[in-house]
Amino acid sequence: MRQGNRLKTLLALFASFVTTPSxxxxxxxxEKSLYRNIVVYEEDEQRCMSFTRHNQTARQTCRSLSDPxxxxxxxxxxxxxxxxxxxxxxxxxxxxxxGGVLPMxxxxxxxxxxxxxxxxxxxxxxxxxxxxxxxxxxxIRVFEEDGRxxxxxxxxxxxxxxxxxxxxxxxxxxxxxxxxxxxxxxVKALLAADGILAANTFSSSRLYxxxxxxxxxxxxxxxxxxxxxxxxxxxxxxxxxxxLDAIQRNAGLLEEKLKPLGFGxxxxxxxxxxxxxxxxxxxxxxxxxxxSNLLNSAF
Amino acid sequence: MVHRLFxxxxxxxxxxxxxxxxxxxxxxxxxxxxxxxxVWGGIITVFxxxxxxxxxxxxxxxxxxxxxxxLALLLIGGAFATVLVIFLADPVLDWVFDRVQDPRYGxxxxxxxxxxxxxxxxxxxxxxxxxxxxxxxxxxxxxAGLLYFCSTFGSAAGTLLTSFYxxxxxxxxxxxxxLTGISLLLGLAAIFLGNFKNAPR
Numbered sequence: 001m002r003q004g005n006r007l008k009t010l011l012a013l014f015a016s017f018v019t020t021p022s023x024x025x026x027x028x029x030x031e032k033s034l035y036r037n038i039v040v041y042e043e044d045e046q047r048c049m050s051f052t053r054h055n056q057t058a059r060q061t062c063r064s065l066s067d068p069x070x071x072x073x074x075x076x077x078x079x080x081x082x083x084x085x086x087x088x089x090x091x092x093x094x095x096x097x098x099g100g101v102l103p104m105x106x107x108x109x110x111x112x113x114x115x116x117x118x119x120x121x122x123x124x125x126x127x128x129x130x131x132x133x134x135x136x137x138x139x140i141r142v143f144e145e146d147g148r149x150x151x152x153x154x155x156x157x158x159x160x161x162x163x164x165x166x167x168x169x170x171x172x173x174x175x176x177x178x179x180x181x182x183x184x185x186x187v188k189a190l191l192a193a194d195g196i197l198a199a200n201t202f203s204s205s206r207l208y209x210x211x212x213x214x215x216x217x218x219x220x221x222x223x224x225x226x227x228x229x230x231x232x233x234x235x236x237x238x239x240x241x242x243x244l245d246a247i248q249r250n251a252g253l254l255e256e257k258l259k260p261l262g263f264g265x266x267x268x269x270x271x272x273x274x275x276x277x278x279x280x281x282x283x284x285x286x287x288x289x290x291x292s293n294l295l296n297s298a299f
Numbered sequence: 300m301v302h303r304l305f306x307x308x309x310x311x312x313x314x315x316x317x318x319x320x321x322x323x324x325x326x327x328x329x330x331x332x333x334x335x336x337x338v339w340g341g342i343i344t345v346f347x348x349x350x351x352x353x354x355x356x357x358x359x360x361x362x363x364x365x366x367x368x369x370l371a372l373l374l375i376g377g378a379f380a381t382v383l384v385i386f387l388a389d390p391v392l393d394w395v396f397d398r399v400q401d402p403r404y405g406x407x408x409x410x411x412x413x414x415x416x417x418x419x420x421x422x423x424x425x426x427x428x429x430x431x432x433x434x435x436x437x438x439x440x441x442x443a444g445l446l447y448f449c450s451t452f453g454s455a456a457g458t459l460l461t462s463f464y465x466x467x468x469x470x471x472x473x474x475x476x477x478l479t480g481i482s483l484l485l486g487l488a489a490i491f492l493g494n495f496k497n498a499p500r
Contacts, residue, residue, distance in 0.1 A: 034335070034336050035336075120333070120335060145333070145402070146332070146333025146334075146335055146402065147333075148329065148330060148331075148333055149331070149332060149333050149402055152330075152331065152396065156397070175334065176329070176334075177326075177329035177330055177333065177334060180330075182330060183330070286470070287326075287329075287330050287471075288470035288471045288472060289466075289469075289470045289471075290326070290466075291466045291467045294463075294466070294467050295467075
Protein backbone atom coordinates (compact mmCIF):
# COMPACT_ATOMS: atom_id res chain seq x y z
CA MET A 1 0.00 0.00 0.00
CA ARG A 2 2.71 2.43 1.01
CA GLN A 3 4.68 1.27 -1.96
CA GLY A 4 1.70 2.03 -4.19
CA ASN A 5 1.33 5.52 -2.77
CA ARG A 6 4.97 6.22 -3.21
CA LEU A 7 4.80 5.04 -6.80
CA LYS A 8 1.82 7.31 -7.41
CA THR A 9 3.67 10.28 -5.95
CA LEU A 10 6.69 9.54 -8.08
CA LEU A 11 4.55 9.24 -11.18
CA ALA A 12 2.84 12.50 -10.37
CA LEU A 13 6.18 14.22 -9.86
CA PHE A 14 7.46 12.77 -13.08
CA ALA A 15 4.34 13.84 -14.94
CA SER A 16 4.57 17.35 -13.53
CA PHE A 17 8.12 17.45 -14.73
CA VAL A 18 7.76 16.20 -18.30
CA THR A 19 4.51 17.98 -18.97
CA THR A 20 4.20 21.66 -18.28
CA PRO A 21 3.86 22.67 -14.63
CA SER A 22 3.09 26.28 -15.41
CA UNK A 23 0.88 27.46 -18.19
CA UNK A 24 3.35 28.30 -20.86
CA UNK A 25 6.56 26.44 -20.17
CA UNK A 26 8.15 24.77 -23.15
CA UNK A 27 10.89 22.25 -22.74
CA UNK A 28 13.65 23.02 -25.24
CA UNK A 29 16.42 20.64 -24.36
CA UNK A 30 17.68 18.30 -21.69
CA GLU A 31 21.25 17.25 -21.16
CA LYS A 32 22.66 14.73 -18.74
CA SER A 33 26.14 15.30 -17.40
CA LEU A 34 28.39 13.68 -14.85
CA TYR A 35 27.20 16.20 -12.31
CA ARG A 36 23.57 16.95 -12.95
CA ASN A 37 20.65 17.06 -15.32
CA ILE A 38 20.51 20.27 -17.27
CA VAL A 39 17.15 21.46 -18.52
CA VAL A 40 16.61 24.31 -20.97
CA TYR A 41 13.10 25.67 -21.14
CA GLU A 42 11.21 28.75 -22.21
CA GLU A 43 8.66 30.51 -20.10
CA ASP A 44 7.27 34.07 -19.96
CA GLU A 45 9.44 35.31 -22.79
CA GLN A 46 12.53 33.93 -21.11
CA ARG A 47 14.83 31.06 -21.89
CA CYS A 48 16.27 29.48 -18.78
CA MET A 49 18.88 26.89 -17.90
CA SER A 50 18.21 24.97 -14.75
CA PHE A 51 19.84 22.13 -12.90
CA THR A 52 17.45 19.57 -11.50
CA ARG A 53 18.07 18.12 -8.10
CA HIS A 54 15.62 16.02 -6.10
CA ASN A 55 12.79 16.94 -8.44
CA GLN A 56 13.30 20.60 -7.72
CA THR A 57 14.77 22.91 -10.26
CA ALA A 58 17.32 25.55 -9.55
CA ARG A 59 17.43 28.20 -12.24
CA GLN A 60 21.00 28.96 -13.19
CA THR A 61 20.59 31.37 -16.04
CA CYS A 62 17.76 33.07 -17.82
CA ARG A 63 17.87 35.21 -20.92
CA SER A 64 15.09 37.45 -22.03
CA LEU A 65 13.93 36.38 -25.51
CA SER A 66 12.54 39.76 -26.44
CA ASP A 67 15.59 41.68 -25.21
CA PRO A 68 18.54 39.27 -24.96
CA UNK A 69 20.90 41.90 -23.60
CA UNK A 70 18.79 42.62 -20.57
CA UNK A 71 19.76 40.86 -17.36
CA UNK A 72 17.00 38.77 -15.85
CA UNK A 73 18.54 38.04 -12.45
CA UNK A 74 19.34 40.62 -9.82
CA UNK A 75 22.54 38.88 -8.87
CA UNK A 76 24.08 39.31 -12.32
CA UNK A 77 23.35 43.03 -12.09
CA UNK A 78 24.90 43.09 -8.65
CA UNK A 79 28.02 41.28 -9.95
CA UNK A 80 28.41 44.06 -12.51
CA UNK A 81 28.87 46.34 -9.52
CA UNK A 82 32.48 45.16 -9.71
CA UNK A 83 32.90 47.63 -12.57
CA UNK A 84 32.06 50.47 -10.16
CA UNK A 85 35.29 49.55 -8.36
CA UNK A 86 37.29 49.38 -11.58
CA UNK A 87 35.49 50.30 -14.83
CA UNK A 88 38.22 48.89 -17.05
CA UNK A 89 39.70 45.54 -15.95
CA UNK A 90 42.25 44.18 -18.45
CA UNK A 91 42.18 40.52 -17.47
CA UNK A 92 39.12 38.83 -16.01
CA UNK A 93 38.65 35.37 -14.50
CA UNK A 94 35.18 33.92 -13.96
CA UNK A 95 34.76 30.71 -11.95
CA UNK A 96 31.48 29.06 -12.99
CA UNK A 97 29.97 29.63 -16.45
CA UNK A 98 26.23 29.01 -16.18
CA GLY A 99 24.68 30.26 -19.43
CA GLY A 100 27.60 32.60 -20.04
CA VAL A 101 25.58 35.74 -19.39
CA LEU A 102 28.29 37.41 -17.31
CA PRO A 103 31.22 36.87 -19.71
CA MET A 104 29.19 37.87 -22.77
CA UNK A 105 28.05 41.08 -21.08
CA UNK A 106 31.58 41.86 -19.89
CA UNK A 107 32.93 41.29 -23.40
CA UNK A 108 30.48 43.95 -24.64
CA UNK A 109 31.21 46.40 -21.84
CA UNK A 110 34.98 45.96 -21.71
CA UNK A 111 35.86 44.95 -25.29
CA UNK A 112 39.60 44.99 -24.67
CA UNK A 113 39.46 42.61 -21.72
CA UNK A 114 40.77 39.05 -21.93
CA UNK A 115 38.28 36.79 -20.18
CA UNK A 116 39.12 33.35 -18.81
CA UNK A 117 36.31 31.15 -17.58
CA UNK A 118 36.61 27.95 -15.56
CA UNK A 119 33.67 25.57 -15.70
CA UNK A 120 33.83 22.06 -14.31
CA UNK A 121 31.00 20.65 -16.39
CA UNK A 122 31.57 20.28 -20.16
CA UNK A 123 27.82 19.79 -20.60
CA UNK A 124 27.16 23.28 -19.20
CA UNK A 125 29.61 24.73 -21.72
CA UNK A 126 27.87 22.86 -24.52
CA UNK A 127 24.41 24.03 -23.48
CA UNK A 128 25.61 27.62 -23.01
CA UNK A 129 27.00 27.64 -26.56
CA UNK A 130 24.01 25.96 -28.13
CA UNK A 131 21.16 27.73 -26.40
CA UNK A 132 22.46 30.91 -24.77
CA UNK A 133 24.61 32.45 -27.46
CA UNK A 134 27.79 31.95 -25.51
CA UNK A 135 30.61 32.25 -27.97
CA UNK A 136 34.21 31.63 -26.91
CA UNK A 137 36.95 33.19 -29.01
CA UNK A 138 40.63 33.96 -28.47
CA UNK A 139 39.64 36.70 -26.01
CA ILE A 140 37.06 34.57 -24.20
CA ARG A 141 38.58 31.27 -23.22
CA VAL A 142 36.90 28.43 -21.38
CA PHE A 143 38.78 25.92 -19.28
CA GLU A 144 36.84 22.79 -18.43
CA GLU A 145 38.20 21.90 -15.04
CA ASP A 146 37.72 22.30 -11.32
CA GLY A 147 37.96 25.95 -10.25
CA ARG A 148 40.24 25.19 -7.32
CA UNK A 149 42.69 23.29 -9.49
CA UNK A 150 42.73 26.08 -12.09
CA UNK A 151 43.31 28.79 -9.49
CA UNK A 152 46.12 26.85 -7.84
CA UNK A 153 47.87 26.21 -11.17
CA UNK A 154 47.43 29.82 -12.33
CA UNK A 155 48.92 30.97 -9.03
CA UNK A 156 51.94 28.72 -9.46
CA UNK A 157 52.36 30.09 -12.99
CA UNK A 158 52.39 33.62 -11.50
CA UNK A 159 49.39 34.85 -13.45
CA UNK A 160 47.43 37.93 -12.42
CA UNK A 161 43.85 39.06 -12.99
CA UNK A 162 42.35 42.50 -12.54
CA UNK A 163 38.93 41.09 -11.77
CA UNK A 164 37.98 37.67 -10.44
CA UNK A 165 34.34 36.67 -10.29
CA UNK A 166 33.30 33.67 -8.22
CA UNK A 167 29.99 32.36 -9.47
CA UNK A 168 30.11 28.66 -8.69
CA UNK A 169 27.43 28.53 -6.01
CA UNK A 170 23.69 28.42 -5.96
CA UNK A 171 21.30 28.31 -3.05
CA UNK A 172 21.14 24.54 -3.03
CA UNK A 173 24.66 23.34 -3.50
CA UNK A 174 28.05 24.76 -2.65
CA UNK A 175 31.33 23.20 -3.79
CA UNK A 176 32.82 23.17 -0.30
CA UNK A 177 36.44 23.43 -1.41
CA UNK A 178 35.58 26.75 -3.09
CA UNK A 179 34.42 28.33 0.13
CA UNK A 180 37.44 28.12 2.41
CA UNK A 181 39.98 30.59 3.68
CA UNK A 182 42.75 28.74 1.83
CA UNK A 183 40.91 28.94 -1.50
CA UNK A 184 40.23 32.65 -1.05
CA UNK A 185 43.91 33.19 -0.24
CA UNK A 186 44.79 31.44 -3.50
CA VAL A 187 42.31 33.71 -5.31
CA LYS A 188 43.79 36.76 -3.59
CA ALA A 189 47.28 35.76 -4.71
CA LEU A 190 45.98 35.75 -8.31
CA LEU A 191 44.69 39.31 -8.09
CA ALA A 192 46.69 42.26 -9.40
CA ALA A 193 47.83 44.90 -6.90
CA ASP A 194 44.59 46.83 -7.49
CA GLY A 195 42.53 43.75 -8.39
CA ILE A 196 38.83 43.29 -7.65
CA LEU A 197 37.02 40.29 -6.26
CA ALA A 198 33.31 39.77 -6.91
CA ALA A 199 31.64 36.77 -5.34
CA ASN A 200 28.07 35.67 -5.85
CA THR A 201 26.98 33.69 -2.85
CA PHE A 202 23.43 32.72 -2.15
CA SER A 203 23.40 32.07 1.49
CA SER A 204 20.60 33.27 3.66
CA SER A 205 21.06 30.50 6.22
CA ARG A 206 23.46 30.36 9.13
CA LEU A 207 26.18 29.74 6.55
CA TYR A 208 25.88 33.50 5.90
CA UNK A 209 27.77 34.26 9.10
CA UNK A 210 30.55 31.74 8.42
CA UNK A 211 30.89 32.89 4.84
CA UNK A 212 31.14 36.51 5.98
CA UNK A 213 33.86 35.94 8.56
CA UNK A 214 35.77 33.79 6.06
CA UNK A 215 35.74 36.47 3.34
CA UNK A 216 36.57 39.15 5.87
CA UNK A 217 39.53 37.19 7.22
CA UNK A 218 41.04 37.20 3.72
CA UNK A 219 39.89 40.46 2.13
CA UNK A 220 39.21 42.71 5.09
CA UNK A 221 36.34 45.18 4.72
CA UNK A 222 34.18 44.55 1.65
CA UNK A 223 31.06 45.96 0.03
CA UNK A 224 28.20 43.67 0.88
CA UNK A 225 25.34 43.88 -1.61
CA UNK A 226 22.19 42.21 -0.35
CA UNK A 227 18.76 42.02 -1.87
CA UNK A 228 15.66 40.53 -0.29
CA UNK A 229 17.80 38.30 1.98
CA UNK A 230 18.36 35.97 -0.96
CA UNK A 231 20.95 37.40 -3.24
CA UNK A 232 24.28 38.40 -1.92
CA UNK A 233 27.30 39.72 -3.75
CA UNK A 234 30.62 40.48 -2.07
CA UNK A 235 32.89 43.08 -3.67
CA UNK A 236 36.44 43.62 -2.42
CA UNK A 237 39.48 45.46 -3.72
CA UNK A 238 43.09 44.56 -3.06
CA UNK A 239 44.40 48.08 -2.43
CA UNK A 240 41.52 49.20 -0.24
CA UNK A 241 37.84 49.78 -0.81
CA UNK A 242 36.98 52.92 -2.84
CA UNK A 243 34.69 55.39 -1.10
CA LEU A 244 31.00 55.56 -1.92
CA ASP A 245 31.72 58.85 -3.68
CA ALA A 246 34.13 57.09 -6.02
CA ILE A 247 31.54 54.34 -6.57
CA GLN A 248 28.95 56.99 -7.40
CA ARG A 249 31.36 58.64 -9.86
CA ASN A 250 32.12 55.38 -11.67
CA ALA A 251 28.42 54.56 -11.73
CA GLY A 252 27.86 57.85 -13.53
CA LEU A 253 30.55 57.04 -16.09
CA LEU A 254 29.05 53.59 -16.74
CA GLU A 255 25.42 54.65 -16.74
CA GLU A 256 24.93 54.66 -20.52
CA LYS A 257 26.84 51.40 -21.03
CA LEU A 258 24.89 49.54 -18.38
CA LYS A 259 21.47 50.79 -19.46
CA PRO A 260 20.90 48.04 -22.07
CA LEU A 261 21.39 45.49 -19.28
CA GLY A 262 18.33 46.87 -17.58
CA PHE A 263 19.64 48.74 -14.57
CA GLY A 264 21.56 51.78 -13.50
CA UNK A 265 23.33 53.41 -10.62
CA UNK A 266 20.09 54.55 -8.99
CA UNK A 267 19.23 50.90 -8.40
CA UNK A 268 22.67 49.45 -7.75
CA UNK A 269 24.58 52.10 -5.76
CA UNK A 270 22.17 52.11 -2.78
CA UNK A 271 22.88 48.40 -2.33
CA UNK A 272 26.55 49.11 -1.56
CA UNK A 273 27.08 48.72 2.16
CA UNK A 274 29.97 48.01 4.48
CA UNK A 275 27.72 47.47 7.46
CA UNK A 276 28.41 44.26 9.34
CA UNK A 277 25.20 42.27 9.65
CA UNK A 278 26.69 38.94 10.67
CA UNK A 279 27.99 37.33 13.81
CA UNK A 280 31.73 38.16 13.97
CA UNK A 281 32.40 35.05 16.06
CA UNK A 282 31.15 32.61 13.43
CA UNK A 283 33.79 29.96 12.83
CA UNK A 284 35.95 30.65 9.75
CA UNK A 285 35.67 28.01 7.03
CA UNK A 286 38.97 26.33 6.17
CA UNK A 287 40.16 23.29 4.23
CA UNK A 288 40.13 21.60 7.62
CA UNK A 289 36.62 22.71 8.49
CA UNK A 290 34.22 23.24 5.58
CA UNK A 291 30.76 21.73 6.19
CA SER A 292 29.19 24.47 4.06
CA ASN A 293 26.29 22.44 2.76
CA LEU A 294 25.40 21.21 6.25
CA LEU A 295 25.55 24.78 7.54
CA ASN A 296 23.42 25.89 4.60
CA SER A 297 20.70 23.34 5.24
CA ALA A 298 17.73 24.24 7.35
CA PHE A 299 18.67 22.03 10.28
CA MET B 300 33.90 -14.94 25.71
CA VAL B 301 35.34 -11.51 26.49
CA HIS B 302 38.07 -12.21 23.95
CA ARG B 303 35.55 -13.09 21.28
CA LEU B 304 33.58 -9.91 21.92
CA PHE B 305 36.76 -7.92 21.75
CA UNK B 306 37.77 -9.43 18.43
CA UNK B 307 34.37 -8.48 17.01
CA UNK B 308 34.78 -5.01 18.45
CA UNK B 309 38.16 -4.61 16.77
CA UNK B 310 36.73 -5.79 13.44
CA UNK B 311 33.81 -3.37 13.75
CA UNK B 312 36.10 -0.51 14.68
CA UNK B 313 38.40 -1.31 11.80
CA UNK B 314 35.44 -1.06 9.41
CA UNK B 315 34.47 2.28 10.96
CA UNK B 316 38.05 3.51 10.71
CA UNK B 317 38.48 2.67 7.02
CA UNK B 318 35.31 4.42 5.88
CA UNK B 319 35.92 7.48 8.05
CA UNK B 320 39.41 7.81 6.53
CA UNK B 321 38.07 7.25 3.02
CA UNK B 322 35.55 10.07 3.37
CA UNK B 323 38.15 12.39 4.86
CA UNK B 324 40.57 11.56 2.08
CA UNK B 325 38.13 13.18 -0.35
CA UNK B 326 38.36 16.34 1.74
CA UNK B 327 42.13 16.12 1.96
CA UNK B 328 42.55 15.79 -1.82
CA UNK B 329 39.97 18.44 -2.84
CA UNK B 330 42.18 21.54 -2.42
CA UNK B 331 44.65 20.15 -4.96
CA UNK B 332 42.55 18.02 -7.27
CA UNK B 333 38.95 19.18 -6.79
CA UNK B 334 36.12 16.86 -5.87
CA UNK B 335 34.97 15.72 -9.27
CA UNK B 336 33.70 12.21 -9.79
CA UNK B 337 37.13 11.07 -10.96
CA VAL B 338 38.76 12.18 -7.73
CA TRP B 339 36.34 9.95 -5.85
CA GLY B 340 36.97 7.25 -8.44
CA GLY B 341 40.70 7.42 -7.71
CA ILE B 342 40.14 7.32 -3.96
CA ILE B 343 37.74 4.38 -4.03
CA THR B 344 40.04 2.46 -6.37
CA VAL B 345 42.97 2.89 -4.01
CA PHE B 346 40.96 1.89 -0.95
CA UNK B 347 39.54 -1.21 -2.66
CA UNK B 348 42.96 -2.26 -3.93
CA UNK B 349 44.54 -1.69 -0.53
CA UNK B 350 41.82 -3.68 1.22
CA UNK B 351 42.19 -6.55 -1.25
CA UNK B 352 45.92 -6.68 -0.63
CA UNK B 353 45.29 -6.42 3.10
CA UNK B 354 42.90 -9.39 3.05
CA UNK B 355 45.53 -11.42 1.25
CA UNK B 356 48.30 -10.48 3.67
CA UNK B 357 46.13 -10.83 6.77
CA UNK B 358 45.02 -14.32 5.77
CA UNK B 359 48.58 -15.29 5.06
CA UNK B 360 49.85 -13.89 8.33
CA UNK B 361 47.22 -15.85 10.26
CA UNK B 362 49.04 -19.06 9.30
CA UNK B 363 51.89 -18.21 11.64
CA UNK B 364 51.15 -18.41 15.34
CA UNK B 365 48.08 -16.14 15.42
CA UNK B 366 47.42 -14.29 18.69
CA UNK B 367 45.13 -11.54 19.92
CA UNK B 368 48.25 -9.60 20.77
CA UNK B 369 49.36 -9.60 17.16
CA LEU B 370 45.92 -8.54 16.01
CA ALA B 371 46.25 -5.63 18.42
CA LEU B 372 49.63 -4.76 16.92
CA LEU B 373 48.04 -4.61 13.45
CA LEU B 374 45.48 -2.16 14.80
CA ILE B 375 48.17 -0.01 16.37
CA GLY B 376 50.33 -0.19 13.23
CA GLY B 377 47.40 1.04 11.10
CA ALA B 378 46.88 3.90 13.53
CA PHE B 379 50.49 5.01 13.22
CA ALA B 380 50.35 4.85 9.42
CA THR B 381 47.27 7.09 9.60
CA VAL B 382 48.72 9.66 11.94
CA LEU B 383 51.51 10.14 9.38
CA VAL B 384 48.87 11.44 6.96
CA ILE B 385 48.41 14.50 9.21
CA PHE B 386 52.04 15.48 8.69
CA LEU B 387 52.65 14.19 5.17
CA ALA B 388 49.44 15.27 3.40
CA ASP B 389 50.46 18.82 2.44
CA PRO B 390 54.00 18.09 1.20
CA VAL B 391 52.89 14.95 -0.66
CA LEU B 392 49.91 16.69 -2.30
CA ASP B 393 52.03 19.65 -3.38
CA TRP B 394 54.74 17.36 -4.68
CA VAL B 395 52.25 15.42 -6.80
CA PHE B 396 50.44 18.62 -7.91
CA ASP B 397 53.69 20.01 -9.32
CA ARG B 398 54.44 16.84 -11.25
CA VAL B 399 51.12 15.48 -12.46
CA GLN B 400 48.94 17.80 -14.56
CA ASP B 401 45.92 15.55 -14.97
CA PRO B 402 43.86 15.63 -11.75
CA ARG B 403 42.71 12.04 -12.37
CA TYR B 404 46.20 10.61 -12.08
CA GLY B 405 47.17 13.23 -9.53
CA UNK B 406 44.43 12.11 -7.18
CA UNK B 407 45.13 8.44 -7.87
CA UNK B 408 48.81 8.85 -7.08
CA UNK B 409 48.20 11.01 -4.00
CA UNK B 410 45.62 8.61 -2.61
CA UNK B 411 48.07 5.75 -3.15
CA UNK B 412 50.95 7.52 -1.41
CA UNK B 413 48.89 8.65 1.55
CA UNK B 414 46.28 5.97 2.13
CA UNK B 415 47.45 2.69 0.63
CA UNK B 416 49.47 1.54 3.62
CA UNK B 417 47.00 2.42 6.42
CA UNK B 418 44.14 0.84 4.45
CA UNK B 419 46.13 -2.29 3.66
CA UNK B 420 46.90 -2.76 7.35
CA UNK B 421 43.22 -2.20 8.21
CA UNK B 422 42.29 -4.85 5.62
CA UNK B 423 44.55 -7.41 7.31
CA UNK B 424 42.43 -7.35 10.43
CA UNK B 425 39.32 -9.21 9.26
CA UNK B 426 40.87 -12.45 7.95
CA UNK B 427 43.26 -12.52 10.88
CA UNK B 428 40.34 -12.10 13.27
CA UNK B 429 38.46 -14.99 11.60
CA UNK B 430 41.39 -17.25 12.36
CA UNK B 431 41.31 -16.25 16.04
CA UNK B 432 37.58 -16.90 16.29
CA UNK B 433 37.32 -20.25 14.53
CA UNK B 434 38.33 -23.38 16.37
CA UNK B 435 36.31 -25.95 14.46
CA UNK B 436 35.67 -25.91 10.74
CA UNK B 437 31.93 -26.57 11.24
CA UNK B 438 31.60 -23.06 12.73
CA UNK B 439 33.89 -21.25 10.31
CA UNK B 440 31.08 -19.89 8.12
CA UNK B 441 29.13 -18.80 11.17
CA UNK B 442 32.03 -16.82 12.57
CA ALA B 443 33.03 -15.42 9.22
CA GLY B 444 29.45 -14.20 8.78
CA LEU B 445 29.40 -12.57 12.21
CA LEU B 446 32.70 -10.93 11.52
CA TYR B 447 31.63 -9.55 8.14
CA PHE B 448 28.54 -8.25 9.87
CA CYS B 449 30.56 -6.39 12.50
CA SER B 450 33.10 -5.05 10.07
CA THR B 451 30.60 -3.85 7.47
CA PHE B 452 28.21 -2.51 10.11
CA GLY B 453 31.17 -0.56 11.48
CA SER B 454 31.85 0.77 7.97
CA ALA B 455 28.25 1.97 7.68
CA ALA B 456 28.48 3.69 11.05
CA GLY B 457 31.83 5.29 10.16
CA THR B 458 30.45 6.62 6.89
CA LEU B 459 27.33 8.09 8.45
CA LEU B 460 28.88 9.60 11.56
CA THR B 461 31.77 11.15 9.67
CA SER B 462 29.78 12.71 6.86
CA PHE B 463 26.73 13.78 8.87
CA TYR B 464 28.26 14.91 12.14
CA UNK B 465 32.02 14.74 12.65
CA UNK B 466 32.84 17.18 9.82
CA UNK B 467 30.33 19.62 11.26
CA UNK B 468 32.08 19.84 14.61
CA UNK B 469 35.73 19.00 14.07
CA UNK B 470 38.65 19.75 11.78
CA UNK B 471 39.91 16.95 9.57
CA UNK B 472 43.12 16.58 11.54
CA UNK B 473 41.19 16.45 14.81
CA UNK B 474 39.04 13.63 13.44
CA UNK B 475 42.12 11.77 12.18
CA UNK B 476 43.79 12.17 15.58
CA UNK B 477 40.64 10.98 17.34
CA LEU B 478 40.36 7.90 15.13
CA THR B 479 44.02 7.11 15.73
CA GLY B 480 43.57 7.55 19.48
CA ILE B 481 40.65 5.13 19.62
CA SER B 482 42.63 2.57 17.61
CA LEU B 483 45.54 2.91 20.04
CA LEU B 484 43.29 2.48 23.09
CA LEU B 485 41.56 -0.56 21.60
CA GLY B 486 44.93 -2.03 20.63
CA LEU B 487 46.41 -1.53 24.07
CA ALA B 488 43.32 -3.02 25.70
CA ALA B 489 43.59 -6.05 23.40
CA ILE B 490 47.26 -6.51 24.29
CA PHE B 491 46.29 -6.39 27.95
CA LEU B 492 43.56 -8.98 27.39
CA GLY B 493 45.87 -11.09 25.25
CA ASN B 494 48.19 -11.59 28.21
CA PHE B 495 45.63 -13.74 30.02
CA LYS B 496 46.07 -17.47 29.82
CA ASN B 497 42.84 -18.30 28.05
CA ALA B 498 43.51 -15.85 25.23
CA PRO B 499 42.96 -17.27 21.74
CA ARG B 500 45.97 -19.22 20.57
